[in-house]
Amino acid sequence: MTPSHLLSLGVIISACFFLFARFRIRAATLQEQAPSTSLPRFYGWYAAVLAFVPIFLGVCIWVFASTTIVEILLVNRLDSLFASLPEGGRDRFLAEMYSFLDGQPLRTPSPDIAAAANMLIGLRTPVVTTIIALSTVGALSLGFLALRFIEPRFNAHAHIDRTVVFLLLLCSILAIIATLGIILSLLFETVRCFEFVSICQLFSTDWLPRAGNQTALDGDAGKYGVLALFSGTFLISFVAISIALPIGLLVAVYLSQYASHSTRRISKPMLELLAGIPTVVYGFFAIVLVGPFLQRIGGFLGLDVAPQSAMAAGAVMAIMIIPYVSSLCDDALSAVPSALRNGSLALGSTTAETVLNVLLPAALPGISSAVLLAVSRTIGETMIVLMAAGLAANLTLNPLASVTTVTVQIVQSVTGDVEFDSVKTLSAFMLGMLLFVTTLMMNVFAFSLRRRGISHGEV
Amino acid sequence: MNVDPSNALMRDAEAASAEGIPPKMVARSVNVHYGATHALKDVSLDIQGYEVTALIGPSGCGKSTVLRCFNRMNEMFENTQTSGQVTIDGMDIYARDIDVVALRARVGMVFQRPNPFPKSIFDNIAYGPRIHGLAETKEDLEQIVEASLQRAGLWDEVKDRLKQSGTALSDGQQQRLCIARAIAVQPEVILMDEPCSALDPIATGKIEELIEELRTGFTIVIVTHSMQQAARVSQRTAFISRGELGEYGPTVEMFTKPRHERTKDYIMGRYG
Numbered sequence: 001m002t003p004s005h006l007l008s009l010g011v012i013i014s015a016c017f018f019l020f021a022r023f024r025i026r027a028a029t030l031q032e033q034a035p036s037t038s039l040p041r042f043y044g045w046y047a048a049v050l051a052f053v054p055i056f057l058g059v060c061i062w063v064f065a066s067t068t069i070v071e072i073l074l075v076n077r078l079d080s081l082f083a084s085l086p087e088g089g090r091d092r093f094l095a096e097m098y099s100f101l102d103g104q105p106l107r108t109p110s111p112d113i114a115a116a117a118n119m120l121i122g123l124r125t126p127v128v129t130t131i132i133a134l135s136t137v138g139a140l141s142l143g144f145l146a147l148r149f150i151e152p153r154f155n156a157h158a159h160i161d162r163t164v165v166f167l168l169l170l171c172s173i174l175a176i177i178a179t180l181g182i183i184l185s186l187l188f189e190t191v192r193c194f195e196f197v198s199i200c201q202l203f204s205t206d207w208l209p210r211a212g213n214q215t216a217l218d219g220d221a222g223k224y225g226v227l228a229l230f231s232g233t234f235l236i237s238f239v240a241i242s243i244a245l246p247i248g249l250l251v252a253v254y255l256s257q258y259a260s261h262s263t264r265r266i267s268k269p270m271l272e273l274l275a276g277i278p279t280v281v282y283g284f285f286a287i288v289l290v291g292p293f294l295q296r297i298g299g300f301l302g303l304d305v306a307p308q309s310a311m312a313a314g315a316v317m318a319i320m321i322i323p324y325v326s327s328l329c330d331d332a333l334s335a336v337p338s339a340l341r342n343g344s345l346a347l348g349s350t351t352a353e354t355v356l357n358v359l360l361p362a363a364l365p366g367i368s369s370a371v372l373l374a375v376s377r378t379i380g381e382t383m384i385v386l387m388a389a390g391l392a393a394n395l396t397l398n399p400l401a402s403v404t405t406v407t408v409q410i411v412q413s414v415t416g417d418v419e420f421d422s423v424k425t426l427s428a429f430m431l432g433m434l435l436f437v438t439t440l441m442m443n444v445f446a447f448s449l450r451r452r453g454i455s456h457g458e459v
Numbered sequence: 460m461n462v463d464p465s466n467a468l469m470r471d472a473e474a475a476s477a478e479g480i481p482p483k484m485v486a487r488s489v490n491v492h493y494g495a496t497h498a499l500k501d502v503s504l505d506i507q508g509y510e511v512t513a514l515i516g517p518s519g520c521g522k523s524t525v526l527r528c529f530n531r532m533n534e535m536f537e538n539t540q541t542s543g544q545v546t547i548d549g550m551d552i553y554a555r556d557i558d559v560v561a562l563r564a565r566v567g568m569v570f571q572r573p574n575p576f577p578k579s580i581f582d583n584i585a586y587g588p589r590i591h592g593l594a595e596t597k598e599d600l601e602q603i604v605e606a607s608l609q610r611a612g613l614w615d616e617v618k619d620r621l622k623q624s625g626t627a628l629s630d631g632q633q634q635r636l637c638i639a640r641a642i643a644v645q646p647e648v649i650l651m652d653e654p655c656s657a658l659d660p661i662a663t664g665k666i667e668e669l670i671e672e673l674r675t676g677f678t679i680v681i682v683t684h685s686m687q688q689a690a691r692v693s694q695r696t697a698f699i700s701r702g703e704l705g706e707y708g709p710t711v712e713m714f715t716k717p718r719h720e721r722t723k724d725y726i727m728g729r730y731g
Contacts, residue, residue: 261537339574343637346532347587347644348564357586362577 003062006132010055010139014048017143021047021150029152038157046156049163051143058135066131070123078116186436189429196423197224197430207393207404209413209424221423226434228393232310232403236385237378239314239399240321245371247318248325253355255326256333275323283387286316291388298400306402308390314399317384321374328373332366333359365449372446376439382407406435481549483508483678484529484566484648489543491524491533498524500702501543506648511670511679513693513710515686517725521702522682526650529680530566531559547648564591566648567641572657573633575625575640580617583625583636584608587644603643610676611639612669631662638669642677649673651681655688667692686726690714698722 022044029036036043071094075082082090097116100109109117150156204225215221251271255264291312298305305311336359344354360367390402391412413428482505491499499521506512506529514522527533528545531552545552552562564587575583584604587593594600604621608614613635617628625636634654641649651670655663670679670692683689689696689710696713698705698721706713706722717723 337574339570339572340576342532342535343570343574343576343640344586345535346530346563346568346570347590347640348560348562349587349590350560353590357590358576 001128001132003059006055006062006135007059009136010052010059013055013136013139013143014052017047017051017146018044020143020147024147024150025152025156028150032152034152036152037155042156042160043150043154045160047143047146047150049160050146051139054135054138054142058131058138062128062131066124066127070120070127073123073127074116074120077119081112081116183436186429186433189426190433193423193426193430196221196426202226205393205395207409209409209427211422211424215422224423224427224430226406226431228395229404229406229409229431230434230438231395231397232389232393233379233405233407235310235397235399235403236314236317236389236405237375239310240317240378241371241375243315243318244321244325244374248322248370248374249329249367251322251326252329252333253359256330257351257355257359271323271326273323274319277320279320279381279383280387282316282320283384286312286384286388290316294400303400305400306390308388308402309400310389310403311399313385313389316388317378317381320381320384321377324377325370325374328370329363329367332363332370335366336362365452369446369450372442372449376442376446379435379439379442380407382411386411406431410435480507482506483547484680485544485546485549486525486528487544487546489525489528489541489545491521491528492538492540493536494538498702499528502699502702502704504697504704504707506678506680507695508678509674509676510694511674511681511692513689513696514680514682514699515684515689515696515725516699516705518684520699522699523652524702525697525699526652526680526682529648529650530563530568532563532568534559564644565646566650567644567646568650569634569637569641569652569654571653573630573637575628575633575636577624577626579622580608580625580628580636581621583640584643587640591644593643593645607639607643610642610673611635612665612672613639629662631658631665634658634662634666635669638666638673642673646677648678648680651679653682653684656684663688686714698725700725 022040025036025040025043075090082093085093093113093116096107096109097113097120100113101117101120201224204223205228206223206225207228208223210220210222255268259267287308291307291309294309294312294315295305295307340358340362341354344358345351349357385405386408389405389408391404391408392402393404393409394401396403410428410431413424413431484506486502486504486506489499489502490497502521502525504525514525516522524533528541529547529552531541533539533541541553547562547565551557576586578586581604584607585594585600588600588603594603605614605618608617613632616632617623617636625633628636634657638649638654655666658666667688670681673679681689681692693710695708696710697707698713698717698719700721705725706717706719708718713722714726717726
């Protein structure tokens with residue numbers, strides 16, 4: 001029997017209780033000559049849901065906790081054996097046992113391990129049987145309990161309603177837990193990383209992470225100064241925003257103030273098409289077209305342009321975020337009450353004067369929040385910079401030089417053959433945490449600006 | 460005299476005009492279409508200078524549309540088509556070579572809901588003079604602002620807080636601020652689209668007094684849904700119903716002996 005069998009059994013039990021309960025309430029209403037508070041199907045659902053709860057819990061325990069339970073039982077039995085093992089020997093013993101069970105032993109198993117593996121298999125069956133038995137008995141008893149409750153005066157509808165609210169709550173809690181889990185795992189790995197790397201070391205410009213096997217040779221863990229990475233990230237963001245903001249804003253002004261209805265209907269979806277292009281395609285575009293183009297232009301002007309430059313990555317990223325910026329700015333401009341626009345036009349100002357003097361100032365909070373959201377997107381963007389910006393950690397303000405970003409270094413640290421205990425891998429978590437905090441602060445700031453803008457518009 | 464009924468409206472329009480003095484603005488056979496909707500049908504109306512002309516009529520009858528014909532604000536809506544002739548001092552404002560921006564500087568407008576810009580009180584008033592270059596120096600500008608606020612009867616209430624936001628004022632004060640803002644551009648005509656509909660009775664009273672005063676310097680056209688207000692502030696009243704000009708004449712006559720049955724019904728509150 002597997003967890004899905006148990007789940008099917010639960011569905012069957014619930015369905016039976018649904019039918020029982022519906023039959024029972026119909027009989028009860030006939031017998032007592034009184035109408036029931038809720039429709040018969042709600043009594044059915046009430047019993048079905050109640051009977052399903054123990055089964056669901058049983059399946060959850062089976063899937064998520066049974067391995068741990070079995071292991072605890074095993075460790076308890078082998079207490080004397082483990083006591084004789086050296087420090088850390090228990091974990092190694094268990095790991096070896098599991099790989100033996102998977103059929104891929106690391107080496108020829110000792111008799112102890114083979115015995116433990118057999119014992120583990122022997123323990124599994126009673127644990128699983130207990131889970132199945134307990135949840136089935138629970139389902140049946142709760143189902144019959146529900147049937148006892150059922151009478152015409154019982155408001156099953158209200159109870160079902162409460163269950164639905166509970167389910168909705170459960171789903172949102174799951175989403176929050178997932179977010180918290182990601183943050184916590186980042187946090188723990190970051191703390192581990194700081195066991196090897198001092199915080200002061202972050203504020204230097206040298207970024208030379210070294211893999212575990214290299215460290216093992218000479219004991220040098222590498223250098224982990226993040227300044228150059230963040231300067232590269234912000235340089236590229238700056239280039240991207242300086243190109244995307246004017247264009248995006250002017251596009252928004254045109255679309256919201258000048259364009260006729262039909263132009264708007266055609267051009268807006270076309271612009272939004274840009275947002276649908278996968279970033280790897282943009283990166284490809286940057287490396288094949290924009291990079292060489294900038295190099296050639298630089299050659300004409302006598303400038304030294306690296307083949308992979310912040311300029312190329314920034315320019316392509318700007319194209320990527322133009323629809324994002326323009327659509328957010330469009331929202332901000334459209335949120336300005338039309339009374340203000342008409343008031344300005346009625347005073348004899350042109351549309352351009354109206355935009356400049358009335359609409360843009362009134363939409364400024366929305367526009368600033370658009371910029372911050374766009375910046376946090378460029379900071380998190382990986383693929384374009386990975387392909388177009390380069391890997392060299394240079395601390396420079398020259399957009400024509402090759403720079404690297406935080407995201408690129410994260411990719412570098414966790415791809416390829418890496419072991420998950422080296423400082424190099426841990427540094428990826430540390431960078432991820434720093435990046436997360438940076439973009440989180442920007443987003444929070446952007447949303448507060450936006451809220452202020454909205455409340456300002458209502459005055 | 461021509462007895463053709465289609466000329467009845469024309470006769471109304473002319474009967475209303477004062478003897479000898481040419482009207483300030485004239486609308487002749489104006490038709491407005493919003494897409495498929497025929498909003499105004501053949502409306503002809505003379506607006507006499509230095510008078511208050513009230514436009515009354517049931518909701519959706521087109522009185523605001525008539526008003527917006529005089530500063531071409533109808534063009535703000537998509538798919539609007541206007542035909543016929545509207546003139547100011549004999550000049551056709553729908554002619555090809557007319558600059559709408561310059562027209563709107565001559566024909567100002569006050570809206571239904573007060574719509575001060577989210578700027579300081581001073582900047583609200585200075586907005587028009589600045590874009591039209593009416594002030595050479597800072598002192599000129601300050602003088603225009605003060606004069607406009609004086610004229611709108613708001614100066615004493617706000618002179619100490621010109622730097623404050625215009626949106627922080629009360630509704631009635633905001634509406635007088637909007638009137639002051641319109642005056643600052645020194646228009647010849649001021650159009651008012653139900654300027655008191657969002658205000659309480661006291662604020663309404665102040666605006667009505669103000670309109671009475673402004674008549675000495677400006678030609679005013681006011682749309683109102685209140686017959687009492689039309690009777691109180693206007694010299695002439697036009698009754699508009701279903702996109703047509705129902706009746707037009709001196710306010711006193713209109714309210715004492717309306718010539719048309721429908722006007723009478725509306726004024727008596729039996730229709731609308």
